[in-house]
Amino acid sequence: MSEATTTPQKLYPIPAPRLQEFVQSVLTANGVSPQNAQITASCLVQADLRGVDTHGSNRIPSYMERIRQGVLDASADPTLSQTTPVVALVDGHNGFGFPAAHMGMARAIEMAREFGIGMMSVKHSNHFGMSAWLVQQAIDAGMMSLVFTNSSPALPVWGGREKLMGVSPIACGAPAGKSKPFILDMAPSVAARGKIYKALRRGEKIPTDWALDSEGKQTDDPAKALEGVMLPMGGPKGSALAIMMDLFSGVLSGSAFAGNVTGPYDPSKPADVGHFLVAIKPDLFMGLDEFKERMDYLYQRVVGSEKAAGVERIYFPGEIEQDMKEERLQNGIPLSEAEIEALNKEANRAGVDPLKVT
Incomplete structure (x- = not known):
């Protein structure tokens, strides 16, 4: 990464159970039911544990602001x-995206157990954070x-200059036997937009190939970068994948699409986000033991293939994040002073105990 615009802020390790308890208490104090708060807090902390800090607990201030502005219904239950x-089909009723997506995947799993496959569409939802938690479910x-979702405009279509498509993640996964599972969770852009917000919070610069400013530079x-547009990975290929996410998540579900999803910071x-979820029984064409062996x-x-020059280790998709989770479960989740201050501001508003650092 480029050299920071200011001195990088000190990071303070927060134990995962304490962070989840804190997030859950802020949510319930803002009108979220205990069950929905538990699901939402768990999913946010899962992102923090996997090193996907852009989709973790630091999203709480923007979510709470949406509740205060009356554009996110904290008390809504999905149906x-x-x-x-x-x-x-799950209708999120403009509540948090986490319980709506969790309900959708749970039902998809039930259908797959009985029929081999289960397909869910989720409409009138909101941001559901990191897609990998649904893959893990x-x-x-x-x-x-x-696991597909659409999102607010951030990416131009190939050849365009306006924000139109979302930086919507493509995610999928498969269980294994003795090895680590396959977990793919990636944006169709060069970098996730949340990484730019993270750099802004922490006073850091970003690589110059991530985005263009408002003048197209x-x-x-x-x-x-946040005033401009994100850049798609692989040029027209990333642009086409973003359109595909909008088709399956927005057009099919009956939610907003074609640039009409509202961003989580707006x-x-x-928001009127849509999701598309599929669960598949892995022993449809062979025994489960054979599938796991394969x-x-x-x-x-993959991990034992010959390495290119300068490469020390080859990782399976999702393995870096799983290793990070093990490390952070032991040593805590690192949050910057600015992030802790923002969270404690919400704690003060909600009348709950703040995060304390030593």
């Missing part, structure tokens, strides 16, 4: 309607999965 034996149930300033109106073989072939 489910069955369409066919293997297809169902499926893996914990022994299922393969696909490369920039290492995160503030200018308190002007409901997954373990794939893992060993």
Whole structure:
């Protein structure tokens, strides 16, 4: 990464159980039901543990602002309607995206157990953070999965200059036997937009190939990047993937699409995000033991392949984040002073105990 615009802030390790308890207490104090608060807090802290700090607990201030502005219904509960034996729909009713998506994946898993596959569409939802937690929900149930969502405009279509498509993650996963599972969670842009917000909070510069400023020029300033557009990975390929996310998540679900999703940092109106979730039983075409053996073989072939010059280790998709989770469970989740101050400001507003650092 480029040299920082200011001296990087000191990071303070917060134990994961304490951070989850804190986030949950802020949510319930703002009108979220205990069950929905537990799901939301758990998903946010899972992101922090995996090193996806951009989609973790630091999102709380923006979420709470949306509640205060009346564009996110803290008390809403998602509802489910069955369409066919293997297809169902969740309506998020403009509540938090986490419980709506959690309900969707849970039902997809139930259908997959009985019929081999379960497909869910989720409408009228909100930001659900890191997609990998939904993939993990499926893996914990022994299922393969696909997880799509759309999001607010940040990316131009290839050849365009205006924000139109979201930096919407593509995620999927599969359980394994003795090896680590496959967990893919990636944005169709060169970098996730949350990384730019993180750099802004921490006084850091960004690589110049991440985004363009409002004049269409490369920039290492995160503030200018947020005024401009993100750049798609692989040019037209990343642009096409972003359109695909909008099709399956927005067009199909009945939620906003084609540049009409409202961003999580925009308190002007409901987000109306859509999601698309699929759970697949992995032993549809062979025994489960054989499937797991084949997954373990794939893992060993990938991580044991010949390394390019200068490469010390080859990782399976999701393995770096899983290693990070193990490290942070032991040593705590690092938060900057500015991030802790922002969280404690919400704690003060909510009348709950603040995060304390030593």
